[in-house]
Amino acid sequence: MARCWEHWLSRSNPRVLHTLESAGGFASAQEVYQLMQREGQSIGLTTVYRALQSLVNEKIVDILRRDDGEAIYRLCGDSHHHHIVCKGCGDTVEIEGGAVEKWAQSLAAEHGYRDVGHSAEIFGLCPKC
Amino acid sequence: MARCWEHWLSRSNPRVLHTLESAGGFASAQEVYQLMQREGQSIGLTTVYRALQSLVNEKIVDILRRDDGEAIYRLCGDSHHHHIVCKGCGDTVEIEGGAVEKWAQSLAAEHGYRDVGHSAEIFGLCPKC
DNA sequence: ATGAAAATGATAATCATTTTCAATTATGCT
């Protein structure tokens, strides 16, 4: 009987996830890879990319893009939320969507859009910077 | 990885702007370049990139990223606004920020962030798709 | 006209991401 791979987990996923977690904030695939290398872990860059992609698909990590287009990932809590990101040092604060959620839903409905999602991030200089 | 733009700022180019305008929606730098080529216009890809970047700096065009990370540009009206983008066909609707503006400002202030900006886009399937 | 400064674009370099594919490893079965 064929095994069901619908919710398959790569055996590398936990290690990548743990590294991303210990990174504390956003990290790119390249950065996760370098962190694991420094820790002496044996893993390939390809596997890091694959693991991060599947974690995104499972909604265990968030993905967004830096201004230069590089994808960055972050382990998130189990609830939907947004971020304030410091343009200076990269520090992030998780925040609630609140008004944004209703804004997105009502405007999408108003224009007849279905299967709606949204992105919303705040950028600024943190108190330290 | 952050790259250095500093030596070529502020060179808008009417031909690039006109091509982007006639494209009607979002277009990448590569696409604008190809459009101009097909129209028989003589221009270099480098200049297209430079022109688009300066138009972004001047806030004459908006810049977004496709899921694959490619930057796409669109001529926008003169007021700050947001978009609903169709995941299927790419059609976009310009919308007002409304609640989002206050949300961003108040949360940023609450956490002591200065020099605040934000991004907010809605994605979904348009009525046609 | 002259020279300085700005603009241009061909070309090469950069670099994140994806693709390939052969080797390794896990899994299921007898």
Added chain:
DNA sequence: AGCATAATTGAAAATGATTATCATTTTCAT
């Protein structure tokens, strides 16, 4: 265990958008 098959891995090569260089051309004020 032993064997077959499928899944996983990662090194290496390919891809492709973006950026850096730099020689040449254009603009423009004097």
